[in-house]
Amino acid sequence: MYRLIRSLLFISLLYGIGAPVWAGNDNWEYRVVILQGVTAGGTIKEITSGVSVDTKKTKALNELASDGWEVVAVLGTLVADHVVYLRREVNR
Numbered sequence: 001m002y003r004l005i006r007s008l009l010f011i012s013l014l015y016g017i018g019a020p021v022w023a024g025n026d027n028w029e030y031r032v033v034i035l036q037g038v039t040a041g042g043t044i045k046e047i048t049s050g051v052s053v054d055t056k057k058t059k060a061l062n063e064l065a066s067d068g069w070e071v072v073a074v075l076g077t078l079v080a081d082h083v084v085y086l087r088r089e090v091n092r
Contacts, residue, residue, distance in 0.1 A: 027090045031069065035060065035082045057082070 011034070035057045043055045061071070061084070069086040076082030 028087045029090050030072075031064075031086045033060075033064070033084045033086060035076075035084060037076075037080045037082070 044052050045055050046052050064086060068088040070088065072085040072087050074082055074084050
């Protein structure tokens with residue numbers, strides 16, 4: 001029960017700041033994305049070097065990168081949800 005309440009509080013906090021915003025005069029637009037963990041339906045694939053890659057998360061980040069978003073920070077732990085902070089120039 002505690003874990004559920006903690007998760008709901010965390011998501012509600014991110015929801016309030018998660019929408020794209022403009023930061024002062026820096027000409028940057030910011031976005032917060034929550035990438036759900038493996039238990040939420042991630043697709044793990046082992047590549048030839050022996051590293052495991054979540055193809056669902058990789059595809060989502062590649063699509064954002066093609067739109068000009070760059071990763072600023074990532075918070076999360078192994079197998080859990082990850083919060084990715086992104087930014088891009090407003091003049092795009």
